[in-house]
Amino acid sequence: MLPLSSRVRKTAGSQTLAQTAKAKRLREAGMDVVALTAGEPDFPTPGHVKEAALAAIASDFTHYTENEGIRELREVIAAKFSRENDFRVTAEQILVSTGAKQSIFNALQAICNPGDEVLLLSPYWVSYPDIIKLADATPVIVSSHRDGHFRPDIRRIRDALSRHTKALILNTPCNPSGVVYSSEEISQIADLVRDAGIYVLSDEIYEKITYDGNRHISIGSFPGMEDKAIVVNGLSKAFAMTGWRIGYMGGPPEVIKAASKVQSQVTSNPNSIAQKAAVAALTGGEADVRHMVGEFSRRRDLAMEFMSRIPDLTVVKPEGAFYFLLGVSRFYGRRSGSGPISSSGEMADYLLDRHGVAVVPGAAFGMDACIRLSYACSVENLRKGLERMREGLTQLSSDHVSIP
Numbered sequence: 001m002l003p004l005s006s007r008v009r010k011t012a013g014s015q016t017l018a019q020t021a022k023a024k025r026l027r028e029a030g031m032d033v034v035a036l037t038a039g040e041p042d043f044p045t046p047g048h049v050k051e052a053a054l055a056a057i058a059s060d061f062t063h064y065t066e067n068e069g070i071r072e073l074r075e076v077i078a079a080k081f082s083r084e085n086d087f088r089v090t091a092e093q094i095l096v097s098t099g100a101k102q103s104i105f106n107a108l109q110a111i112c113n114p115g116d117e118v119l120l121l122s123p124y125w126v127s128y129p130d131i132i133k134l135a136d137a138t139p140v141i142v143s144s145h146r147d148g149h150f151r152p153d154i155r156r157i158r159d160a161l162s163r164h165t166k167a168l169i170l171n172t173p174c175n176p177s178g179v180v181y182s183s184e185e186i187s188q189i190a191d192l193v194r195d196a197g198i199y200v201l202s203d204e205i206y207e208k209i210t211y212d213g214n215r216h217i218s219i220g221s222f223p224g225m226e227d228k229a230i231v232v233n234g235l236s237k238a239f240a241m242t243g244w245r246i247g248y249m250g251g252p253p254e255v256i257k258a259a260s261k262v263q264s265q266v267t268s269n270p271n272s273i274a275q276k277a278a279v280a281a282l283t284g285g286e287a288d289v290r291h292m293v294g295e296f297s298r299r300r301d302l303a304m305e306f307m308s309r310i311p312d313l314t315v316v317k318p319e320g321a322f323y324f325l326l327g328v329s330r331f332y333g334r335r336s337g338s339g340p341i342s343s344s345g346e347m348a349d350y351l352l353d354r355h356g357v358a359v360v361p362g363a364a365f366g367m368d369a370c371i372r373l374s375y376a377c378s379v380e381n382l383r384k385g386l387e388r389m390r391e392g393l394t395q396l397s398s399d400h401v402s403i404p
C-alpha cells in the first residue's frame with residue numbers, strides 16, 4: 001500500500017467511540033452488557049424542534065444555505081450569547097457548523113501554524129489533542145487535578161506558557177470531570193490570557209447542564225476578551241440533538257472569517273433542515289432542558305450515594321455535565337484473573353469482559369488513574385451497571401497481589 005499522510009498517522013481515532021463500539025459488538029454477540037459510556041442525553045429531541053424540521057422539509061427548505069449558516073439562526077445565536085453569556089458579538093461574528101466538534105476543528109485550523117502550542121488542561125475532552133495535531137500544532141498538557149479535585153491550576157497554566165503558545169482550550173462544565181469553573185477561576189484565566197496575548201477557545205457545550213446552584217460563566221464576558229475569546233457551543237447536549245449536528249462559535253471577526261473559509265472547502269453549510277430546527281430550539285423556551293437536568297441530577301445523586309460506599313474508589317461529585325471521573329488507581333496491582341490490573345485500559349477491559357459493564361478508560365482524557373462513567377442512561381441501567389462495577393471492584397479487592 002502507498003503510504004498515508006503523516007498527519008493522519010499521528011492522529012488517533014476517538015477512544016470513547018471505540019469503547020462504545022466494543023460494547024455494541026459484545027452485545028451483538030449475545031453478551032448482556034450495560035454501557036455507561038454514552039456521551040449523549042438519553043432523551044428525545046423536544047417536540048417543537050422536530051416540528052420545525054418537518055416544516056422546513058414541507059416548505060422545501062432543503063437546499064444549500066449561506067456557508068456560515070442562515071442569517072436568522074446567526075442572529076438568534078448572537079442574541080443568545082448576549083442574553084445568556086454576556087458575550088457581545090454580531091451575527092457576522094458567528095459561524096454555524098456541523099457540530100461543535102467541527103467548530104473546534106475550524107477554529108484551530110484558522111489560528112494555528114506549525115510549531116504553535118495549544119495548552120490543554122487535563123483531564124480534557126478526548127478529541128482536543130488530535131484536533132490540535134490535525135492543525136499541525138502541538139498539544140501541551142497542563143495537569144489540573146490538584147488534590148484530586150480536577151480544578152484549574154492557574155500557576156501551572158502560567159508555567160506552561162511559552163513564546164510558541166497560541167491558545168488555551170477551556171471546557172467548563174468539563175467532560176470528563178464534571179467540574180464547573182467558578183467566576184474567580186475564570187477571571188484569573190482571563191487575566192492570564194490577556195497578559196500572555198493568546199487566544200482562548202472556550203468549549204461551553206455543557207453550559208446548561210449544571211447542578212446545586214452552580215452556574216456556568218463564559219470567559220467571553222470578561223473585559224479584554226473581544227479579540228481573544230472564541231466561544232464554542234452547540235445543540236447536541238442541551239437539546240438532546242446529537243444526531244442533528246449543529247454547533248456554532250462566536251469570536252473575533254477575522255478568526256470567524258478564516259474559519260468560515262476552512263468550512264467552505266470542507267462541508268459548506270451545515271444541514272439546512274437542522275438549522276431551522278436549531279432556531280426553534282434556541283427560541284422555544286427551556287422546559288425540556290430543565291426536565292432533563294432534573295433527571296440527570298437525581299441520577300447523579302443516586303450514583304454518588306451508591307459509589308461512596310465502595311471502598312478504595314475515589315469519587316468527586318460532578319457539578320455539571322453527566323459524567324463521573326472515578327479514581328481507580330488504588331485497585332491497580334490487584335489481580336483480575338488474567339493478571340494484575342495496571343492501567344485504566346485494563347480496568348475498562350476487565351469490567352467489560354468479566355462483569356458486563358462498559359466505561360471509558362481515563363487515559364483517553366489524560367488521566368490513566370481514572371475511568372469515566374456516564375449517567376446519561378435509564379435509572380434501571382445505571383443501577384445495574386453500578387452493581388456490576390461494585391462486584392468487579394470488590395472481587396479485585398479480595399484478590400490482591402503486589403507488583404514487584
Ligand SMILES: Cc1ncc(COP(=O)(O)O)c(C=O)c1O
Nearest residue numbers: 039099100101125175234236247
Ligand atoms: C466537551 C465536548 N465538546 C464538544 C463535543 C462535540 O459536540 P458536537 O456533538 O456538537 O460535535 C463534545 C461531545 O461529546 C464534548 O463532550
